[in-house]
Amino acid sequence: MAQVKNRLTPFFENITFDREDNELILNFGPQHPSAHGQLRLMLHLQQEQIVKAHPDVGYLHRGMEKMAENMIYNEFMPTTDRMDYIASSSNNYGFALAVEKLIDVEVPRRAKVIRMMLLEINRLMSHLFWLATTALDIGAMTVFLYAFREREYLMDIIEGYCGARLTHAAIRIGGVPLDIQDSFITQLRTFLDKLPANIKDYEDLLDTNRIWLMRMEEVGTISTEMALSWGCTGPMLRASGVQWDIRKEEPYELYDEIEFNVPYSDKGDNFARYRVYMEEMRETAKILYQTIDMYEETVKNGQTELMAHAPKYISAPKLDIMTQNYSLMQHFVLVTQGMRPPVGEVYIATESPKGELGFFINSQGGPYPYRLKLRAPSFWHTGILTDLLPGHYIPDVVSIIGTTNIVFGEVDR
Amino acid sequence: MAQHKVNYTQDGGLPVALTSIDKIVNWGRSNSIWALTYGLACCGIEMMASGASRFDFDRYGTIFRASPRQADVMIVAGTLTKKHAEFIKRLYDQMTEPRWVISMGSCANTGGMFNTYATVQGCDRVIPVDLYLPGCAPRPETLQYGVMLLQKKIRANKAGNAQKPKRLM
Amino acid sequence: MRAYTPKDDVQAKSYYTDRYYVAPQVPKQEVETDEVFAADLAALKAKFEVKESFIQVGQMVVYINANDIYGVLEFLRDELTYTQLSEMSAIDWLAKDNTFEIFYQMLSMTKRKRLRIKFFINKGEAVDSVESLFRCADWSEREMFDMFGIEANNHPFMKRILLPYDWQGNPLLKTYPLEGDEFAAWYEVDKIYGKEARDVIGPEIRDTARVDRYDSERFARLGFEVPKGTEITGNEEPNKQDYQEEGGVFLVKKFTKDASKIIDDPQR
Ligand code: SF4
Numbered sequence: 001m002a003q004v005k006n007r008l009t010p011f012f013e014n015i016t017f018d019r020e021d022n023e024l025i026l027n028f029g030p031q032h033p034s035a036h037g038q039l040r041l042m043l044h045l046q047q048e049q050i051v052k053a054h055p056d057v058g059y060l061h062r063g064m065e066k067m068a069e070n071m072i073y074n075e076f077m078p079t080t081d082r083m084d085y086i087a088s089s090s091n092n093y094g095f096a097l098a099v100e101k102l103i104d105v106e107v108p109r110r111a112k113v114i115r116m117m118l119l120e121i122n123r124l125m126s127h128l129f130w131l132a133t134t135a136l137d138i139g140a141m142t143v144f145l146y147a148f149r150e151r152e153y154l155m156d157i158i159e160g161y162c163g164a165r166l167t168h169a170a171i172r173i174g175g176v177p178l179d180i181q182d183s184f185i186t187q188l189r190t191f192l193d194k195l196p197a198n199i200k201d202y203e204d205l206l207d208t209n210r211i212w213l214m215r216m217e218e219v220g221t222i223s224t225e226m227a228l229s230w231g232c233t234g235p236m237l238r239a240s241g242v243q244w245d246i247r248k249e250e251p252y253e254l255y256d257e258i259e260f261n262v263p264y265s266d267k268g269d270n271f272a273r274y275r276v277y278m279e280e281m282r283e284t285a286k287i288l289y290q291t292i293d294m295y296e297e298t299v300k301n302g303q304t305e306l307m308a309h310a311p312k313y314i315s316a317p318k319l320d321i322m323t324q325n326y327s328l329m330q331h332f333v334l335v336t337q338g339m340r341p342p343v344g345e346v347y348i349a350t351e352s353p354k355g356e357l358g359f360f361i362n363s364q365g366g367p368y369p370y371r372l373k374l375r376a377p378s379f380w381h382t383g384i385l386t387d388l389l390p391g392h393y394i395p396d397v398v399s400i401i402g403t404t405n406i407v408f409g410e411v412d413r
Numbered sequence: 414m415a416q417h418k419v420n421y422t423q424d425g426g427l428p429v430a431l432t433s434i435d436k437i438v439n440w441g442r443s444n445s446i447w448a449l450t451y452g453l454a455c456c457g458i459e460m461m462a463s464g465a466s467r468f469d470f471d472r473y474g475t476i477f478r479a480s481p482r483q484a485d486v487m488i489v490a491g492t493l494t495k496k497h498a499e500f501i502k503r504l505y506d507q508m509t510e511p512r513w514v515i516s517m518g519s520c521a522n523t524g525g526m527f528n529t530y531a532t533v534q535g536c537d538r539v540i541p542v543d544l545y546l547p548g549c550a551p552r553p554e555t556l557q558y559g560v561m562l563l564q565k566k567i568r569a570n571k572a573g574n575a576q577k578p579k580r581l582m
Numbered sequence: 583m584r585a586y587t588p589k590d591d592v593q594a595k596s597y598y599t600d601r602y603y604v605a606p607q608v609p610k611q612e613v614e615t616d617e618v619f620a621a622d623l624a625a626l627k628a629k630f631e632v633k634e635s636f637i638q639v640g641q642m643v644v645y646i647n648a649n650d651i652y653g654v655l656e657f658l659r660d661e662l663t664y665t666q667l668s669e670m671s672a673i674d675w676l677a678k679d680n681t682f683e684i685f686y687q688m689l690s691m692t693k694r695k696r697l698r699i700k701f702f703i704n705k706g707e708a709v710d711s712v713e714s715l716f717r718c719a720d721w722s723e724r725e726m727f728d729m730f731g732i733e734a735n736n737h738p739f740m741k742r743i744l745l746p747y748d749w750q751g752n753p754l755l756k757t758y759p760l761e762g763d764e765f766a767a768w769y770e771v772d773k774i775y776g777k778e779a780r781d782v783i784g785p786e787i788r789d790t791a792r793v794d795r796y797d798s799e800r801f802a803r804l805g806f807e808v809p810k811g812t813e814i815t816g817n818e819e820p821n822k823q824d825y826q827e828e829g830g831v832f833l834v835k836k837f838t839k840d841a842s843k844i845i846d847d848p849q850r
Binding site for chain 2: 032037038062063067081085133151152166
C-alpha cells in the first residue's frame with residue numbers, strides 16, 4: 001500500500017543538516033526509548049559535544065489543571081494517579097493532604113499508618129523502577145530484570161489492597177477507604193526480609209562495574225547553587241549536597257515518630273544520585289518495618305477508625321449510611337454536589353519519590369476548586385537539562401536523563 | 414497442514430514439513446511480532462512490565478524494537494495528545510508493511526478520562542487500529558491476550574496479498 | 583426562558599447552591615503570631631510597600647506592588663534566605679475585576695518556612711521576569727504565558743511550552759471551555775490531513791461511555807465479531823474465542839496442565 005498522504009512537512013532538522021558554523025542540530029525524541037517518556041531534546045552539537053540543549057516538553061500535556069477546575073474534589077482523586085504514574089499513591093496523598101489542610105480535618109491514627117505504608121511502598125516501587133530503567137538505558141539488562149521482579153511483588157501487595165496495579169487511587173480525602181488485607185503484613189515482611197539481599201545484588205552488579213562507573217562518575221554534575229536555582233528537590237537536591245527531606249523537616253503524618261536517616265552526597269554527579277537512591281531504598285525498608293509495628297500497635301489499642309469524622313465534608317462510614325437517615329442524606333449531597341471547602345488558599349508540599357510534590361488550591365467556597373496548581377518536581381528536573389547538558393557528550397545525555405528520574409505525566413500534567 | 418514426519422534427530426534425515434505458503438509465512442509473522450516501543454504514558458509502564466521478568470513477552474516472539482523500521486506492530490500505550498498526534502502518523506508511515514496497531518488503554522481508545530482540549534479522542538482519528546484493549550491501565554495479561562488475538566488475526570489472513578487500506582483517507 | 587449562561591466563565595458550576603449559604607473562611611492569623619515571619623515582614627516592609635499580609639495554613643502571604651517583584655524576590659533570596667522558588671503561576675480573576683493574581687511560592691530551607699508573594703496585574707499587562715534570580719522561573723513563566731497569555735518582560739525565550747507553538751488560545755482562562763474550542767477540536771486533523779479531511783474523519787466523540795452495537799465501524803462485540811461495515815442484524819454467528827488454533831500451533835506443543843508445574847506461592 002502506498003503511504004497514506006498527509007500534510008506534514010519534514011522537520012527542519014532534516015533539511016539543514018549541516019550548518020555553516022559546523023554545528024549539527026540533532027533531534028532527540030519525542031519518541032525515544034531512553035527518554036523516559038515523551039521528551040524532545042533539540043541538541044546543538046559541535047562534533048560529539050553538546051553546545052546547546054533545548055528540551056521541549058508538553059507531549060503529554062493532558063490538561064489536568066483545567067480538569068481540576070471542572071471536577072469536584074473527590075472526583076479529581078483518580079486523575080492525580082496519572083501524574084507520577086510510577087508512584088500513584090504519593091500523588092493521591094499529596095492532594096488529599098492539601099484538601100485536608102483546607103478543610104482542617106484530622107485523620108485517625110490507623111489511617112495515617114496505612115497511608116505511610118502505602119507511601120513508602122510506592123517510594124520503593126518508584127526507586128526500583130528508576131533503577132531498572134536507568135540500568136537498561138546504560139545497558140545493564142540484568143538489573144532491569146531483577147528490579148522489575150522485585151517491583152512485581154510490591155505490585156501484588158498493592159493490588160491486594162486496592163485492586164489496581166498502577167493507578168491506585170488508594171487514598172481518600174480524610175483517610176483511607178479500607179483496612180489492609182490479612183496477607184499484607186506477612187507479604188510485606190517477606191519482601192522486606194529479602195530486600196537487603198536484593199539491593200546487595202544490584203550493587204554487586206553495578207558499583208564496581210567499569211562501564212557503569214565510566215558513565216556515571218563525574219557526569220552530569222549539578223552544583224548546589226544550580227540545584228537551588230532550578231528548584232530541584234528530592235534526590236536531585238540531596239545528591240547535590242543539601243540534606244533536605246520534607247518528611248524530616250516539615251513532618252506530616254507520623255514521620256516525626258519514625259527513625260530514619262536522610263542520605264545525601266555532595267558530589268552532585270550521576271553516581272551520587274544513584275547512591276542516594278540506593279540508600280533511600282534501605283531507609284524506606286527501615287521505615288516500613290517501623291510502620292508495621294505501629295500498625296500492630298493500633299490493632300492492639302483498638303483504633304479501628306479509618307476516615308475522619310467531619311459530616312460537612314466527608315461521608316460517614318458505610319454502616320452509618322446504611323442505617324441512619326441523616327448520614328445517608330449527607331452522603332448523597334456529598335456525592336452529587338461535592339464538598340464545599342471554606343474560602344481560602346493552601347499550598348502543601350509532600351516528599352514524593354521524585355521530590356517536592358506540591359498542591360496549591362485556591363477555593364472560593366464552591367464545590368470546584370477555583371484554581372489548582374500542581375507543583376511537580378520533574379518539571380524543573382527536566383528544565384535543568386537546559387543548563388546541564390551543554391559540555392557533555394551524546395552518550396551522557398541518556399545517563400543524565402536517566403538519573404534525573406523524570407516522569408512525563410508529571411512534567412506535562 | 415500436511416506434514417511428512419521424519420524423525421530427524423535419530424535418523425539423521427532432513428526435516429521436511431509440507432505446508433502452504435500462506436501458513437508458513439503467517440506462522441513466521443505471527444510468532445515474531447516485533448513491537449515498537451511506544452510508551453506514551455501510564456500504559457507504557459504496563460507495557461514495559463509485560464516485557465520484563467514476570468510476564469516475559471519474549472515467549473510470544475514479541476520483542477520491543479526502538480525503530481519503526483524494524484517493527485510490525487505499534488502498541489499505542491498511553492494518552493495521545495494533540496501535540497504528539499503528528500508524530501504517531503509519522504511513525505506509522507515509517508513502519509514497513511504489513512503493519513498492525515494495538516491501541517492500549519482507554520486513553521488511546523477514546524481519550525479515556527482525559528476529556529480535555531489537549532487529548533486526541535482516540536488514536537483511531539489519526540491512524541487505523543486493529544485491536545482495542547480496554548482498561549486504565551490494562552493489565553499485562555490483557556496485552557498478552559491482545560497479542561494472541563492479533564496472532565490469530567494474522568493467521569486468518571492471506572499472506573501474499575497486500576493489506577487492504579484500513580482507512581478511508 | 584432560557585437559563586442564562588455567563589460567557590466570561592464557562593467552567594463547571596454547581597447546579598444548586600443554597601440561597602443563604604455563606605461560605606466559611608479558612609482562618610487567617612496575624613503575622614505577629616509567628617516570630618520568624620514577623621521579623622521577615624518587618625525587614626520587607628522597611629524596603630518595599632506591603633499592601634496586605636497574613637498567615638494562612640502556616641504560611642505567610644504577602645501582597646506587594648507588581649513592579650517591586652524583582653526587588654522583593656532578590657531581597658528574599660539574598661537577605662532572608664528564601665533560596666528556593668517552589669512554584670509560581672497565576673489565578674484568573676478576569677470575570678470579577680479584569681485582573682490576574684500572580685503568586686510566587688518561596689521556601690527557606692534554613693528557617694523551614696514557606697511564604698507566598700502575591701500581586702495583581704491588569705489584563706494585558708506583563709510581569710517582570712525573575713528568571714535571572716531563579717532559573718526555574720524560566721519554565722514557570724513560559725508555562726504561565728502558555729496557560730494565561732501573561733508575558734514576562736526580559737524573558738530570554740518567551741514561547742509556549744506545554745502546547746504546540748501554533749496553538750491558539752490560553753487554556754486556563756476561565757473563558758476557555760474544558761473540551762476546547764473549534765481550533766482545538768480539529769487541531770490534529772487539520773495539521774496531519776488538512777482541513778478537507780474533516781468530513782471524512784468526522785467530529786470528536788466526547789461521550790466516552792458511548793457504545794453502539796449496531797455500528798460495526800467503531801465497535802465490535804467480543805465473541806460476535808463481523809467484518810467492518812457489516813450491517814448488524816442481531817443473528818450473528820458466535821465467534822468462538824480460544825487461545826490457540828485446534829491442535830495447537832505448528833511446531834508448538836499443546837500445553838497440558840498435568841505435565842506442568844504450578845507455582846502457587848507468589849512469593850516464591
Ligand atoms: S488509559 Fe489510563 S493508564 Fe492508560 S494512559 Fe490513559 S490514563 Fe494512563
